[in-house]
Amino acid sequence: MNVRRSISTSAVAGAAVLGLVSLSACSGASTGAEKDKDGKLDVVASFYPLQFLAEQIGGDKVSVSTLTRPGVEPHDLELKPRQIAGLQDAGFILYLKGLQPAVDQAVAQAKVKNTVDAATLTSLEAHGADEKDTAHEDGAHAEESPEAHDDHGAHEGEAHAEESHAGEDHAGEAHAAESEEPGGHDHDHEGGDPHVWLDPVKYAEVAKGVGAGLAKADPDNSAAYEKNTDELVKKLGALDTAFRDGLKNTATRTFITSHTAFGHLAERYGLDQEGIAGLDPESEPSPARIKELQEIARKEKVTTVFFETLASDRTARTLAKDTGLKTDVLDPLEGITERSKGADYLEVMRANLAALQKALGAK
Secondary structure, eight states: OOOOSOOOHHHHHHHOOOBOOOOSOOTTOOSSOOBOTTSOEEEEESSHHHHHHHHHHHGGGEEEEESSOTTSOGGGOOOOHHHHHHGGGOSEEEEOTTTOHHHHHHHHHHOOSSEEEGGGGSOOOOOSGGGTTTSOOTTHHHHSOGGGGOOGGGTOOOOOGGGGGGTOOOHHHHHHHHHTSTTSOOBOOTTOOOOGGGSHHHHHHHHHHHHHHHHHHOGGGHHHHHHHHHHHHHHHHHHHHHHHHHTSSBSOOEEEESSOOOHHHHHHHTOEEEESSOSSTTOOOOHHHHHHHHHHHHHTTOOEEEEOSSSOOHHHHHHHHHHTOEEEEOOOOSOOOTTSSSSSHHHHHHHHHHHHHHHHTBO
16 A cells, blocks of 8 residues: 655665575584573574564473563664674574664574574565555455465465465465575565564464474474464464454545554555654654645544654654644554553554554444
C-alpha cells in the first residue's frame, strides 16, 4: 500500500547488504552448537521479536539471551565489548541483517556456525515513496484468501500461516537447506523494510525457518522444535485471521504513524500507512512533509496519529494537536516494557489491532 515517505538513507544503507541464512560453517567458525551447564542450547537473539521466537520454539531445550535490553531502541543499539566477545561462545545466533548495523558487524566477526539471518527466511518489500505507482489500491490484499498466496518458492511471503493446519511441510526447512548452497536464497535487501514481524504471515515464515535452524543445530531435540514451531504457527495463523476479519470493513484505510514500521502490516491488510518519519524512528520530518500529512489527514478522514513506546512522541503529538486529531499507541514491538499493552508479542499485536480498529472506524 502507499507509504508517502522516503526511506531514510541510513536505513537503506543498513538494509542493502545481501545475505543468506548462515547455517553452513565459516572459516574459523566455532565447531558446534554450544550448550550451557544444564545442557540447553545457548541462543543469542538480537532483539525482542527474535527472542520471542527463540523462546517459543526452543522451549525448555534452550537458554535465550538478547543483545537489546528492554527499553532500548534497537535501531540505535551499540554493543559493549563483552557482548561482542560473548557472541563467539553462542551455540546459535538469531539476528535480522540490516536492522542493527552494530549487530551485523559483531555477528560477522563472531563466525558462529549456527547463525540465522531472519531476513532470509521471508521477503522484504520496500515501503517508501517509490511504491506509489505500484502499490495495490482499495484494500485488495484484505479481500484475498490465504490460499491465493501459497507460492513460497516465488518468495512473495503471501502464504498464510494457517496453512499449518493442513499439515504442510515446514517452509523454513527448505530455506535452511537451500541456504547452505551458494545458489540459495539471495534476497535483495536494498530498500527493504526489515519490520517483517509486524505481519503475522511473514513472521510465521520466519518462525518455520528458525525452527528448522534450531533442529539443525540441536538434532537431538528436533522433534520438540518441530512441535513448538507448529503450535506457534497456528497461533500466528489465528492472529492473521483476527486482523483480516477485524480490518475488513473500515471507514478509512489510512493511518498516520510516527515510525514507518508498519508497511508489511499495511500491505497485508489493505491499509495505507503514512509515516511521519522513515524507517529510522528518530529521523525528523520536513515542514513540507508535515503539511502533506495535514492535507492527507483531512482528505482521508484520518482520526488518529499513532506514536510508539520506545521513541519520542513529540512530533506525533504536535501534528495531532495542529490538525485536531487524537493520539494513540501503535507498538512496533521492538521491545517489551512496562508501557507495553501486553506481556508478549501476541498480546501486544492484539492491542495494536484494537487500536487500528478504533482509529480506522471498523464496522
